[in-house]
Amino acid sequence: MLFKSMICFIALGAAAIARPAAAQQPFDESRYPDFAGQWEGMGRLGVFDQTKPPGRGQQAPLTPEYQAIFEANLADVAKGGFGDDPVYTCIPEGMPRATTLVLPMEIVVTRNTTYMLMEYLSMLRRVYTDGRDFPTDEDPSWMGYSVGKWVDPDSSGRFTALEVETRNLKNPRTFDPSGIPVHKDAETIVKERFYLDQANHDILHDEVTVFDHALTHPWTVLKNMKRERKPIWVESICSEGNVHVNIGGQHYMINGDGELMPSMKDQPPPSLKHFNQTKN
Amino acid sequence: MRAKVSIRLRSTAVLASLVLAAATGAALAHHSFAMFDMEHPIEISGTVKEFKFVSPHTLLILEVKGADGIVKDWTLEGGAPGNLVREGMTAKSLKPGDEITATINPLHSGAEGGSYQPLAIKFKNGTPVAQPK
Numbered sequence: 001m002l003f004k005s006m007i008c009f010i011a012l013g014a015a016a017i018a019r020p021a022a023a024q025q026p027f028d029e030s031r032y033p034d035f036a037g038q039w040e041g042m043g044r045l046g047v048f049d050q051t052k053p054p055g056r057g058q059q060a061p062l063t064p065e066y067q068a069i070f071e072a073n074l075a076d077v078a079k080g081g082f083g084d085d086p087v088y089t090c091i092p093e094g095m096p097r098a099t100t101l102v103l104p105m106e107i108v109v110t111r112n113t114t115y116m117l118m119e120y121l122s123m124l125r126r127v128y129t130d131g132r133d134f135p136t137d138e139d140p141s142w143m144g145y146s147v148g149k150w151v152d153p154d155s156s157g158r159f160t161a162l163e164v165e166t167r168n169l170k171n172p173r174t175f176d177p178s179g180i181p182v183h184k185d186a187e188t189i190v191k192e193r194f195y196l197d198q199a200n201h202d203i204l205h206d207e208v209t210v211f212d213h214a215l216t217h218p219w220t221v222l223k224n225m226k227r228e229r230k231p232i233w234v235e236s237i238c239s240e241g242n243v244h245v246n247i248g249g250q251h252y253m254i255n256g257d258g259e260l261m262p263s264m265k266d267q268p269p270p271s272l273k274h275f276n277q278t279k280n
Numbered sequence: 281m282r283a284k285v286s287i288r289l290r291s292t293a294v295l296a297s298l299v300l301a302a303a304t305g306a307a308l309a310h311h312s313f314a315m316f317d318m319e320h321p322i323e324i325s326g327t328v329k330e331f332k333f334v335s336p337h338t339l340l341i342l343e344v345k346g347a348d349g350i351v352k353d354w355t356l357e358g359g360a361p362g363n364l365v366r367e368g369m370t371a372k373s374l375k376p377g378d379e380i381t382a383t384i385n386p387l388h389s390g391a392e393g394g395s396y397q398p399l400a401i402k403f404k405n406g407t408p409v410a411q412p413k
Contacts, residue, residue: 077312080314080315080388081314102360103360103362119362120362232365234365235335235361236335236336236360238335240335240336241332241334241335241336243339253315253387253391253393255341255391256329257353261387261391262391264315264388264389
C-alpha cells in the first residue's frame with residue numbers, strides 16, 4: 001500500500017514538472033491586454049495589404065514562377081473565373097488570408113489558449129500559449145497550428161503583446177480573392193504580433209509576416225482593427241446558400257430556380273455524358 | 281399577380297463610380313466579383329420573388345419584365361448577411377411582392393444575373409431599403 005502511494009506521488013510530481021511553466025501559473029486577467037470584444041477590420045477589404053489596391057497593386061513579392069501563376073489567375077478572373085482562389089467553393093480562407101477580416105472577430109484570452117473566433121465562414125483559430133512546441137504528427141489544416149507567447153518587454157508584470165507563429169498549413173490557399181498564390185509545398189509560416197494602439201485602446205494592430213517559398217522575401221503587412229463595444233454577431237455558414245460551383249475546372253452560377261448559368265461569355269456547359277439525355 | 285415591372289438599362293458614369301466604390305468593400309471580400317461588370321452598372325425594376333438571407337452571400341431573386349414584355353427572373357448576389365445587417369438590412373427588409381428599383385452590376389456572360397449593393401436598392405415610392413443605424 002505504501003509502495004503504491006509512493007508510486008502515485010512520484011507520478012503526480014513528475015506530471016507537474018512535465019507541464020509547461022505557463023500552464024502552472026494562476027491566470028491573472030489583469031496581466032493581459034484588453035483584447036475582449038468585437039474587432040472589425042479597417043482599410044480595404046478583400047486585399048491582403050489593406051493599404052494597397054487589389055491585384056497587381058498589392059505588389060506581392062512573388063518569385064517569377066509564382067508571378068506567372070498569379071498573372072494566369074488574373075487573366076481567368078478577368079474573364080469571370082476565380083483563378084486558383086478556392087474560397088468560392090466554401091473552402092475556408094485559411095492563414096494568412098483570414099487575418100484580413102471580411103467580417104468581425106472576437107478574441108477570448110484564457111490561461112493556456114487564446115481563441116480567435118471569426119464570424120466569416122465560422123473560422124476558428126486556437127493560439128496555444130502554454131509553452132508547448134509545434135507537434136510533429138498533426139495533420140495540416142487551413143487555419144494551421146498556432147503557438148503563441150505573451151510578451152512583457154519592460155518586465156512590468158503586464159503583457160503588452162501576443163506573438164504568434166502559425167505552421168502546418170494546408171492547400172489550396174491564396175492570399176486574396178485575386179489569386180495571389182502561396183507555394184504548392186504549403187510550407188507557409190506566418191508570424192504575427194498583436195498589440196493595442198498606445199493612443200487608442202479600441203484599435204488593435206496585427207503585424208503579419210509571411211514566409212513562403214512563393215515569395216522572394218518575407219511579406220510584412222500591418223492589419224488594423226477597431227473595437228465595437230455593442231457588437232452584433234451573425235452566423236456565417238458558407239454552404240447554406242453558395243451559388244458558385246466548380247465543374248470540370250469551370251466556374252458556373254446557380255440561379256434562383258436551381259438552374260446552372262454561365263459566368264463567362266460564350267462559356268460551354270459542363271459535360272453531361274453520364275446522364276441519359278432525350279434527343280428532341 | 282405580377283405588378284407592372286420594367287427594365288431600364290442605362291449606364292451612368294457617376295453611378296458607376298459610386299457602385300464600384302461600394303462594391304470594392306463587402307463584395308470583393310468573399311470572392312472576386314469579376315464575373316460581374318463593375319464598370320457598367322444598370323438599373324432594373326421588378327418585383328421581389330424571393331430574398332434569401334443566406335451565407336456566404338445573400339440572394340435577391342427579382343422578376344423583371346424585359347423590353348420584349350417577357351418577365352424573367354434575375355438572380356442578384358449581395359453581401360454576406362453579416363455585412364448587410366451592419367449596413368441596415370435584415371432578412372425582413374424585403375418580402376415577395378415588394379416592388380423595387382436597383383442599380384446592379386450585371387453578369388458579363390449576359391445571363392440574367394448580377395450583384396447588388398444594399399444602398400443601391402429603393403422601394404417603388406423611393407424609400408431606401410437599407411436603413412443604416
